[in-house]
Amino acid sequence: MHRTLSLLVGSCLLASLLQATDAAGGETPPMGWNSYNKFGLGVHGFLVRETVDGAKRYKLDEAGYKYIVMDDGWPERELAADGRLVPDPNRFPEGIKPLTDYVKSQGFELGIYSSPNKRTCGDWPGSLGNEELHAQQFAEWGVKFVKYDYCPTRNDEQETGREEIIRRYRVFTEALNKVDPEMVHAICEKGWAGSLSRRQRKATNGTVTAEQRHAAFAWAPELGTMWRTTGDIKANWKRIMQILDMQEGLEELAGPGAFNNPDMLEVGNGNLTRAENRAHFSLWCILNSPLILGNDLRNIPDDVVEIITNKEVIALNQDVLCKQGKIGYSRDGVQVWVKPLKNGDTGVLILNRNDEPVDFTFNFADASLEVNAYIVRDLWAKKTLGTINQSLKLEIASHDVKVYRLGIP
Known part of the structure; x- marks a missing residue:
């Protein structure tokens, strides 16, 4: 049951993502x-x-x-x-x-x-x-x-x-x-x-x-x-x-x-x-x-x-809202960037500017996100992580990023 729900959530999030691409136009x-x-x-x-x-x-x-x-x-x-x-x-x-x-x-x-x-x-x-x-x-x-x-x-x-x-x-x-x-x-x-x-x-x-x-x-x-x-x-x-x-x-x-x-x-x-x-x-x-x-x-x-x-x-x-991302917050050489998307989703990029890997907890509230729980899709792993509450614990390589698309359940 959990796997079926996860696949459904992931497919819905991916569908909205691809719809944003198709609608790009000029x-x-x-x-x-x-x-x-x-x-x-x-x-x-x-x-x-x-x-x-x-x-x-x-x-x-x-x-x-x-x-x-x-x-x-x-x-x-x-x-x-x-x-x-x-x-x-x-x-x-x-x-x-x-x-x-x-x-x-x-x-x-x-x-x-x-x-x-x-x-x-x-x-x-x-x-x-x-x-x-x-x-x-x-x-x-x-x-x-x-x-x-x-x-x-x-x-x-x-x-x-x-x-x-x-x-x-x-x-x-x-x-x-x-x-x-x-x-x-x-x-x-x-x-x-x-x-x-x-x-x-x-x-x-x-x-x-x-x-x-x-x-x-x-x-x-x-x-x-x-x-x-x-x-x-x-x-x-x-x-x-x-x-x-x-x-x-x-x-x-x-x-x-x-x-x-x-x-x-x-x-x-x-x-x-x-x-x-x-x-x-x-x-x-x-x-x-x-x-x-x-x-x-x-x-x-x-x-x-x-x-x-x-x-x-x-x-x-290419999201049609065309909002430029901003830094939500920074801590210890890590920056959290947030970009609003047209369908109510949010793009999040977490950048490790340090010269060594870091363990980092991404707290939704610190980035002024509106709700406590999101459906999270990892855009480089191309995998939906499911519904995540309040925070996400990460390990980020030096000079690397994690990029997510957050949808409201």
């Missing part, structure tokens, strides 16, 4: 891949085709991944005489439109890169002064995602003011809306308008409060689908934790169709351990972040495939 965080983390400025057409083939082979489309984004380095070094961007004929001999058609034929959408400066961060031409023309080019090519990267250092514009930075993004948003209102606009401004860039903070020796961080990005939801909240990520645990800490104060900015972006995923890159890869991916899911992979999709290790295609964890990210 209002939930974008999912896809970007070339920069793994390939830097070396993107080319053949790489994009091979990446699409790999994404299809590993069934990433079935897990929800949609966009294949080319980062900086795809055009020729100078604009055409009429101001148009010209694909580098050596890197993209077929141009962009046939590449877009191939990406679409495999069930994905092509994304592209430009900048609200005269030059991009890698010193290719940007879109400043040609916003409508370039937006029209992107639409004609069938592009569905634009990463728009503010590059003040390359252009000696470190002193450009907040209003001018926001004005440039507004102009491009309006240009995109004229040609394709559904195109993803990925703002990559990294806090310059709010004086939060690393260079700006170093100059003033200033720390950043949660309130200052919120104010710095309060303009972004009106203009973008997603907006970068930090400088570049790196494939090491220390940097991932630094970026995690920089999300405090941003929670209320996120909602359907608008998302804080703590940068692309490094899962599968560098020397991250399996636990760190799992924790990194889970944290971006609980943060309601866009899930933009940054690894080599042509040859993905089995353990990385298992992580990036876990539909139950992804469902936390």
